Amino acid sequence: MNWNQLQYVITIAQEKSITKAAKKLFISQPSLTLSIQSLEKETGILLFERKRGEMILTYGGQLFYEWAVSTLRSNQQLKLKLNDISEKTRHLIRIGISPHRSCIMLPDILRRFYNDYPNCEIHIMEKPTFLLKKLLEEHEIDLLIDVAHPDTISYQSDVLLKEEILLAVPETLAPPLQEADALSPTSSILLEEFSTLPFLMLSEDHVLGSMSRKMCEAAAFHPDIRLICSNIETALALVNKQLGITFVPEIFAKQKRFHPNVRYYSIRQFHDARQVCLIYHKNMYRHTALSALIRIFQETTPALYN
Numbered sequence: 271m272n273w274n275q276l277q278y279v280i281t282i283a284q285e286k287s288i289t290k291a292a293k294k295l296f297i298s299q300p301s302l303t304l305s306i307q308s309l310e311k312e313t314g315i316l317l318f319e320r321k322r323g324e325m326i327l328t329y330g331g332q333l334f335y336e337w338a339v340s341t342l343r344s345n346q347q348l349k350l351k352l353n354d355i356s357e358k359t360r361h362l363i364r365i366g367i368s369p370h371r372s373c374i375m376l377p378d379i380l381r382r383f384y385n386d387y388p389n390c391e392i393h394i395m396e397k398p399t400f401l402l403k404k405l406l407e408e409h410e411i412d413l414l415i416d417v418a419h420p421d422t423i424s425y426q427s428d429v430l431l432k433e434e435i436l437l438a439v440p441e442t443l444a445p446p447l448q449e450a451d452a453l454s455p456t457s458s459i460l461l462e463e464f465s466t467l468p469f470l471m472l473s474e475d476h477v478l479g480s481m482s483r484k485m486c487e488a489a490a491f492h493p494d495i496r497l498i499c500s501n502i503e504t505a506l507a508l509v510n511k512q513l514g515i516t517f518v519p520e521i522f523a524k525q526k527r528f529h530p531n532v533r534y535y536s537i538r539q540f541h542d543a544r545q546v547c548l549i550y551h552k553n554m555y556r557h558t559a560l561s562a563l564i565r566i567f568q569e570t571t572p573a574l575y576n
Contacts, residue, residue, distance in 0.1 A: 273345065275309050276338040278302060279317060283335050286324040329539070343409060347555045353524065359456035361559045364393045366402035366411040370502040371546075375415070376523055379563075379570050399477045406549065413454045413567075416550040417477075426552045430571040434520045436479065437535040440507075440512040444533040445468055459535040461491040468496035468514035470505045478502065482517035489539045506532065521574065546571075 282291040282302075292299040310317050317331035327335055353361070367376070372394060380392065394404065395411055403419075405411045418427040437459070445463060472479030479500075486493055499505055505516040506528050510529040520543075523534035548557075548567050552564070554565065 271312055271322065273342070275305055276342055277333055278305055278514075279309070279331070279338050280342070282318065282325055283327050283331070286326065288325060300463060316344060323400055350555045350557050353557070354517040361387075361557060362389045362393065363390060363413070363441070363560055363563060364395060364411040365413045365415070366395045366397065366405055366414040368399060369396040371518070371521070372396050373413055375571060375574060378574070379566055383563050383566050383569060387562060390559050398475070400475075406551075409551070411556065412550060413564070415567075416547065416549060418547045419549050420543050424552060427545075427547040427549045428568060429545045429547050430567060431546050433546050434536060434543045435478070435485070435517055435519055435540065436523055437461075437464070437515055437537060438509045438518045438522065439464070439467075439515050439533050439535060440509055441531050441533055442467075442512045443515065444535075457535055458538045460538050461486065461489050461493075463490070464515055465494075467494065469499045470491035470508050470514040471495050472498065472502065472517070473498055473500045476500055478517060478519070485537065485540055487518070 278291070278295065282288060285291045285294060288299055288302055288306075292302045295302065306317060313330075313334065315330035317330050317334060318325045319328055320326070329492075344565055352359075365376075376394065384390075395405065399416055402411065402414055402416065406414045406425075415430075418429070419425040439453070445459070446562075459556075471482065474480055474483065493515075499506070499508075501520060502516075502522075506518055506522060506529055508514065509516050510531045512531065518534070521527070522532075548564060550564075
């Protein structure tokens with residue numbers, strides 16, 4: 271039994287196919303088959319059985335798979351610790367973040383990070399929240415920028431800031447500002463004041479799309495929906511072209527330079543702010559560079575909202 275064989279079992283279990291697993295592992299299908307047969311002979315159990323054309327783990331195979339996943343993770347943690355001691359290693363750090371946050375948050379943070387750790391490699395994964403959470407659970411990313419994780423036993427959620435949901439309104443459709451609000455980046459308004467104006471909503475599978483619909487429902491407000499899209503930047507760009515109103519995270523009001531023709535309003539019925547957190551596994555080994563990046567996130571992110 272060797273490390274490769276553990277990865278072989280994991281990959282076959284995930285792909286449910288010898289052919290697909292061999293392709294992903296960059297080995298020949300006969301070699302992969304022989305390796306699994308050798309492992310089954312060594313362990314004395316059948317690891318896989320074929321059902322409806324798919325390779326499915328047996329009961330014994332499932333136990334072996336769980337042990338293999340845990341063992342490979344432990345091996346990786348040990349390597350990181352030893353590499354940290356040697357101080358001659360090129361570390362890989364994988365960050366999961368929503369696209370609308372990455373372009374605003376990461377440039378300043380990574381510039382500061384690379385001043386001290388130029389030899390690190392960073393992979394940025396910009397995907398919807400539900401996909402990023404799955405990648406975190408599968409140990410495919412190291413850090414996730416999102417609202418706090420509900421599992422407080424397995425995950426650490428460091429609060430970076432509190433973020434309000436605002437209305438982004440085209441200047442041509444915005445009501446006149448009161449004198450007291452003229453110098454403020456946002457002013458407060460009721461949803462009903464926009465009842466006759468078109469709304470540009472995010473799709474319901476988007477976190478903000480779902481949240482904005484719940485806000486409307488709680489306020490007994492029925493928006494006149496003109497358009498539905500799945501990207502905050504697209505919706506805000508359309509607002510900037512005076513096509514309608516949308517819901518956006520507060521950070522866009524703080525970074526107003528991106529859309530000069532948009533006015534932002536705090537929703538009077540909803541002053542609650544959600545926590546934006548840096549999330550990672552509690553049992554993850556945090557090497558020097560990773561610890562430094564976490565600290566830079568904590569120190570730099572609040573300034574983006576000032």
